[in-house]
Amino acid sequence: MSRAAETSTSLLRGRILRDVWQERERQEELCRQGKFTHTAASPDLPNGYRLTALVEEVGEAAEAVLERDGYIGKPKGTDLRKELVQVAAVAVAWIEALDRTADPTPKASTS
Numbered sequence: 001m002s003r004a005a006e007t008s009t010s011l012l013r014g015r016i017l018r019d020v021w022q023e024r025e026r027q028e029e030l031c032r033q034g035k036f037t038h039t040a041a042s043p044d045l046p047n048g049y050r051l052t053a054l055v056e057e058v059g060e061a062a063e064a065v066l067e068r069d070g071y072i073g074k075p076k077g078t079d080l081r082k083e084l085v086q087v088a089a090v091a092v093a094w095i096e097a098l099d100r101t102a103d104p105t106p107k108a109s110t111s
């Protein structure tokens with residue numbers, strides 16, 4: 001891969017990860033405002049609830065694809081990218097919960 005392509009890929013991934021980070025922040029803000037009772041990162045939340053949130057977001061991404069490709073109903077303009085960012089953000093929240101349970105002190109990853 002050329003250096004320009006590597007840079008382009010790095011910038012793209014950086015922007016995507018920034019968007020996932022911002023979505024995680026949005027989720028926590030909605031929780032603080034009482035619009036959500038919990039996020040997938042909330043302590044003591046049963047994994048079944050976390051799985052439900054993740055699958056709901058995957059379902060919304062699937063709906064966006066099916067709408068876009070004309071398999072269901074009229075397109076409502078569901079934003080596939082936005083839904084995929086939400087999938088990733090819920091997964092990150094769940095990983096946060098797992099890591100906090102394993103070790104309450106976050107550390108920099110070496111791998």
Ligand SMILES: [Mg+2]
Pocket residue numbers: 056057060082083086
């Ligand atoms: Mg969604």
